Amino acid sequence: MFAVPLTADAELRPLNPWHAEEFLANLDRARENISPWVSPSFVATDLDQARHVLQRYADRWARDDGGIWGIWSGGTLVGGVLLVSLNAELGVCEAGCWLEPAAEGRGLVTRAVSRLIDWVVDERGLHRVEWRVLAGNERSIAVARRLGMRRDGVLREVSPGPHGRVDLEIWSLLAPQWQARRAGTPVD
Template sequence: MFALPLTTDVELRPLDPWRADEFLANLDRAREHIAPWVSPSFVATDLASARAVLQRYADRWARDAGGIWGLWWQGTLVGGVMLVSFDTTQGVCEVGCWLEPAAEGRGMVSRAVRRIVDWAVRERGIQRIEWRTKPDNLRSIALARRLGLRHDGTLRQVYPGPAGRIDIEVWSVLADEWRARSDAGEHPVE
């Protein structure tokens, strides 16, 4: 196991299935806050479903098709980042995140996303990084902009939702754009 310090009090760590109890506790604190933005299949409601979510990501990692990492702030899991999809053959991945309200505004998600995107581009040869979000998720859109992603377009009525069909905005950054901005110090990997 590893713990990658992002700041003096924030660490990025693998979020393996054996951490299901911590993950469930984090989701319980974040549930109401993240429910409008994440897939219902992600928001586990008991220990078995929390373990199942983490096992799906562990299986993706084993297949080289995704992964999930937690953010520990002062020793407590408060959110995380994930490679929702990861395809080295096509050179495309999708990045995602979640965070409980008490941890917002500290820059930890942007630091963590920078780390995994930089790894995907520089170590694994990913050419296109995507960020998908609902059009009314203003915090997610602001993060995509801070990271240097561009709005590619909106997929209209992609998924059914409780209030009707849901639109999804697609944001992206290409590897050469990422490296140029990173090398220029515009989004250094802390």
């Protein structure tokens, strides 16, 4: 097992199907805040569904087309990051996140996604990291900005929402931009 430190009391580590109870408890604490922004299939409401979500990502990891990692703070699962998709042949992936309210405002997601980007760029050799976010999700958009991502565009009214159709913003970061940012080189 591995763990990547994020802060003095927080770490990033794999989130596996055997973590289903912890994952469900985390979703219960986060549900109200994340439900408007993430796929309903992600926000499990019982143990079997939680196990299924985590198994889906374990299967993706085994197929080399995605993965999921948890953020533990003080020994408690408080959120996580994921590769919604990964296409090594095209050199493109989509990253995402979730976090419960009590863990917000500490930079945990930004740090965790940074580690994930380091891995996909340095270890996997991917060229493009995408961040797809429903318009109005200001916290997620702020993460994209902090990571140096650029807004590529908007897919207008791409999916149904509780009050009508909603727009989806596409943000991205290219490997040379990420490498230059880490080196402290100005990025145009």
